[in-house]
Amino acid sequence: MHRWTLALLTAGLLATTATACAGTTTPPGASASGTPRPAGGPAETLRLAEQLLIRTCMEKEGHKYWIEPPVPQDVSARFPYVVDDPAWARAHGYGTDLRREREAQVHSDPNQRYFHSVPAGTRAVLVSDLNGARPQGLSARLPNGIRVSHSDQGCQATAERQLYGDLQAWFRATRVTDSLAGMRVGLVTADKRYKAAVTVWARCMRERTYRYADPARARAAATLPKTPWPHDKEVRLASAEAACAVSSGLSSVAGSLDSEYRDRLRREHPRETADLARLKREALPRARAIVARGD
Template sequence: MSAQLRLYKAHFRASRKADGNSDATCRIRRSGRTAFLAALLAAALACMTACESAGSQTAQARQESPRLLTVEEREVLAQAEKILTRDCMKREGFSFWVTPEIPEPLERLFPYVIDDKEWAAANGYGRGIRERREALARSDPNRRYFDRLSADRKAAAITALNGPTSEGLEADVPGMGRIRHSDKGCVSYAQRELYTDLRAWYRAKKVTDALDRTARVAVVGDPKLLPATRQWAACMHERGLPYDMPQKTRERFALRPEAGEFATAQAEAACARSTGLAATLRELSRAHRQRMDSRHPTEVKNRALLEYKALSRARDIVRRG
């Protein structure tokens, strides 16, 4: 009960006590006050109903508003797309296997500097991840299947998968110009089933993927990064590691196993955090990405919205598939 309603009730009881000398007058006043109180209660109930309805609508809108998906949720989308592609290829008379997701490479996990000491202790500079990626690529059943097909059959399978010509879908991609893809074929079918608006999805994905790449280039070339990089280098030198920038450590340990890889990776992560290099990179990355996103608001919004709405469909597809 609202404070205003309690106040009116208290006032009504006090008025009844003061007017108790005249029964006739009391009955008249009681009738008027009763009508007034009934109207007040009706108004209060209407307000409560309206407030509850508005609150429910606000909560529903908040629940439906798009957000960036987690790594695990993106893997669900990828698996659902493969399942839909498999079913489409089967209808076209070809085989297709739903394969595990290839793990992200070091360049995607830590595009600038390793700043997770525990990850560095377990993975070094990602040599194990590279080996797993290469092993999965070599054992890919789809690759082996396509390689065994005759020339005519392989051409037909590629057409079934990717469509006959690069027509139907297009996007103006920053740094690349206009690119096109077929709106037919099983890949396009799967994406249409998952994201519903295939043309909007194609443009959104191609543009935002390009923004990721251009933002990383802008961060590396930002003069504001130099002071933090110098501090990181000084920290590494104090540990007996002669590296002036994180790219040098990757060049050293990228191709072959070498003594000191894991110790160097842990030192890199510790220095990245203690000198503020990791924090500076996060700030610059956010600033450059926001600047670039502001130039392509439609594609950025569409990707978040279409992915978020597709997630429940993807879960159902994976559960059934």
């Protein structure tokens, strides 16, 4: 999701349901022409190519658009079950320091500043030109039975169509596989093997004076209060959680179960899983050419 679309969502304008650079310096990871170089592998090449196509489309519509950098993983994506990296916990606790940094970056983002600099009526046009006027044209039914839809018009759809070819297949594959990730976490945390490991983890935490029944409650205690915890207090709790995750075996159990349910869900939804892999594979040569041209 583009950072500036967060503001559009807040404004209630984003058309979806259920679901050239300014300045004179070259940003990190960019070429002398101002086009960022892909710093990672195929996934980053695909992401950057899509951004370049969106920029070209938006500029044709008369708007300014800056390439969005990758959005870093938050703690829930990095550690969906339990913080189990002691070094990371010692540095970041539960990542509230990183979250504040991301929030500051959003406020200083050139697309965000541009969005707020134009008249209200132009903002609505920006949303429509990026996402399409109405959430119609693309549709997919998720494994939980919910149907989601999105516009097949606008620069986002145009970029995805140019990159992946079959826009409807891309929409269905991405929405379904994204939903499988949430399902997988639910299956793991409901598994009796996970619950047994959590019991051992909680015993370890009590020995360190922390009385939390599971990692989710520990994380909530540190990250949800209206008054933020001091960083050192957050780090102490997260460090205890990580140490107990390793010593209790919870980290190993969660990882094993995650792989088990990932494979099971892929077998249960072979079409979308295969389509996603195929569409990415076929798009990669196009993405490399787009990035090489810088358009």
